Amino acid sequence: MRKYRKQEHIENYLKATYQGDPLFKDVFIEHYSMPDFAYDDVDTSLNVMDKKISFPLMINAITGGTDFAESINESLAHLAKDFNIPMAVGSQTIALEDSDAIESFKIVREIIGDGLVFGNINGLLGLEDAKRAVDMIQADALQIHLNPAQELIMEEGDRDFSQVRKNIENIVQGLEVPVIVKEVGFGMSPKVVKELYDLGVKYVDIAGFGGTNFFEVENLRYPQEDYSELFNWGNPTALCLLLAKDLKKKDLTLIGSGGIRGAEDCLKALALGSDFCAMSGEILNYLVRGGYDYAHLFLEQLMHKMKILMVLTNCKTIEDIHHTPYRIKGTLKELYCSC
Numbered sequence: 623m624r625k626y627r628k629q630e631h632i633e634n635y636l637k638a639t640y641q642g643d644p645l646f647k648d649v650f651i652e653h654y655s656m657p658d659f660a661y662d663d664v665d666t667s668l669n670v671m672d673k674k675i676s677f678p679l680m681i682n683a684i685t686g687g688t689d690f691a692e693s694i695n696e697s698l699a700h701l702a703k704d705f706n707i708p709m710a711v712g713s714q715t716i717a718l719e720d721s722d723a724i725e726s727f728k729i730v731r732e733i734i735g736d737g738l739v740f741g742n743i744n745g746l747l748g749l750e751d752a753k754r755a756v757d758m759i760q761a762d763a764l765q766i767h768l769n770p771a772q773e774l775i776m777e778e779g780d781r782d783f784s785q786v787r788k789n790i791e792n793i794v795q796g797l798e799v800p801v802i803v804k805e806v807g808f809g810m811s812p813k814v815v816k817e818l819y820d821l822g823v824k825y826v827d828i829a830g831f832g833g834t835n836f837f838e839v840e841n842l843r844y845p846q847e848d849y850s851e852l853f854n855w856g857n858p859t860a861l862c863l864l865l866a867k868d869l870k871k872k873d874l875t876l877i878g879s880g881g882i883r884g885a886e887d888c889l890k891a892l893a894l895g896s897d898f899c900a901m902s903g904e905i906l907n908y909l910v911r912g913g914y915d916y917a918h919l920f921l922e923q924l925m926h927k928m929k930i931l932m933v934l935t936n937c938k939t940i941e942d943i944h945h946t947p948y949r950i951k952g953t954l955k956e957l958y959c960s961c
């Protein structure tokens with residue numbers, strides 16, 4: 623069952639047509655005409671979990687568990703290695719239950735070597751499973767995904783989320799590597815970010831609304847049912863970031879994701895308070911539709927465009943982007959000002 627589901631998630635993601643809006647279009651960043659450094663002096667590197675990465679973007683959790691998933695993970699891992707950026711594997715539950723699925727996850731560590739690799743489980747699993755997931759790929763950190771919306775429309779999905787808080791707390795206390803708690807595209811409200819912080823979580827991935835839409839992706843598995851009225855449900859990424867920034871603590875790392883499609887989105891997510899960004903759907907799109915070289919070119923171009931935008935905002939480093947002024951307008955302003 624899980625194997626078919628993994629396959630369907632990728633196929634359905636590629637079939638999905640609903641276009642959500644992460645509201646990055648409502649963020650305005652001023653053009654700066656008198657930059658005081660050269661393009662070649664732009665430094666996009668940063669430190670994450672004591673390792674230096676070359677660009678503030680991570681390839682976020684997508685897949686694992688089948689032969690097809692293994693070939694996708696293999697390509698994604700080569701991209702992550704080539705660009706020296708982190709990569710998270712997809713949910714490892716399938717490999718915790720079936721040892722035949724392990725290789726499709728381990729291949730990521732084998733390719734990436736000592737670069738950053740993150741494991742992934744759902745919030746319904748406990749500390750022992752968390753440790754096994756980390757050991758499986760010598761993960762530098764473990765992602766725990768919160769996906770109640772997705773589970774609730776899956777026929778075989780979970781219905782009881784009452785243990786999730788306790789599981790997260792136990793895992794944070796008992797695991798030797800950091801824990802990243804993430805959504806899957808419905809966005810984290812500031813209340814959830816604050817509750818996670820109070821549980822001891824130091825890395826939160828917003829995974830907001832506006833990119834991959836798991837209501838639609840799951841609905842495509844059940845064509846006899848119609849969940850389309852829910853397709854616009856979720857907290858848009860730009861709003862989540864603005865609200866999370868307001869309660870930002872020094873020791874909380876915020877990952878901006880959900881609908882990141884290019885360099886301008888990355889720049890805006892960083893300006894709104896993300897420490898770094900993450901992308902799943904868009905890179906999967908380029909890889910499956912266009913092949914490895916196309917996906918490679920896409921990332922190369924994204925990084926080049928980001929450097930151009932950094933010159934045009936007089937930001938020599940990623941830290942500078944966190945201080946670059948921005949204005950908000952339209953729906954984002956209305957929502958933010960009414961919060």
Ligand SMILES: Cc1cc2nc3c(=O)[nH]c(=O)nc-3n(C[C@H](O)[C@H](O)[C@H](O)COP(=O)(O)O)c2cc1C
Binds near residue numbers: 766833901906
């Ligand atoms: C095909 C597919 C499979 C996914 N599988 C997982 C998963 O196993 N675990 C997880 O935490 N997130 C999973 N995600 C969610 C992404 O990690 C990400 O949070 C979400 O897609 C929003 O980012 P995006 O708009 O850049 O795609 C998946 C996304 C896609 C497109």
